[in-house]
Amino acid sequence: MRAIRAVSAALLAVSALALTTPTATAAPSGGNAPFGFTVTPSTVAAGGRVTLSVTNCATTATASSGVFDTVNIPSGRSATATVDWDAKAGATYQVTFTCNGQSGTTSLRISSATRNPTPAATVTRTTGATVVPGGVRGGLGGSVGGVSTTELVGGTALVVAAAAGTIYVVRRRTEDRQH
Known part of the structure; x- marks a missing residue:
């Protein structure tokens, strides 16, 4: 029961943090690209996730950076990228968005706070119920084997x-x- 409360509290805290972090909205370099783009949040911990969005791009756009792999962003949608764990705390990395051969850049800052990796989910399969002969020994605590x-x-x-x-x-x- 404590685990459920802890996970709920952690998800609530992450949601609140995600909703209150500033969004980086940048004009393309050169100022004349016909599309807009955002990185949310604009400051993230190493190992964290960012949401990449592109507007006014009729084709699939790409976003690339030295701190995460290149991501394809479908037209009218957004995509997520996971920041590398070895990203330098306090550093600022450039994120380049490309649409129809035109590109624009914005900054992504790595916070000094470290983030603990979340363990992968474990899947356990059960094949059936195990039946133990005899009834339940209520009140005995399982330590009494029988009466001599x-x-x-x-x-x-x-x-x-x-x-x-x-x-x-x-x-x-x-x-x-x-x-």
């Missing part, structure tokens, strides 16, 4: 001794009150 004859005789003797002691004390009090 010695334990049974000893427990019975203790119960008889307790009952006999109780009867003796009660009868003795009754006798004392009658005199």
Whole structure:
């Protein structure tokens, strides 16, 4: 249950961070390219993901940088890229967008905060249920394997001794009150 709460809190924090980070919107170099482009967020930790968008481009555009692999961006859509883990903290890298032979650049800054890699999901397959003979041993905690004859005789003797002691004390009090 704690894991679910922790993951929910982490996703909420990442979502809040993603919604509040500034978006880098750049005019193409040279100022006369007929398309627009954005990198969101404009500052990211090494190993983080950025969303790359292109507007007013009728064909598939590309985005490339020295800090991530070249990404194809379909017309009217966006794409994501994962920043390399070895990106230098505090450095600024150029991202080049290309559409119909024209290109434009913008900057992507690597934050000084490091990001921990998230482990890959593990898939476990089960083939069927395992049936264990016998019922559930509720209250025993699973540490008791069974009752031996010695334990049974000893427990019975203790119960008889307790009952006999109780009867003796009660009868003795009754006798004392009658005199």
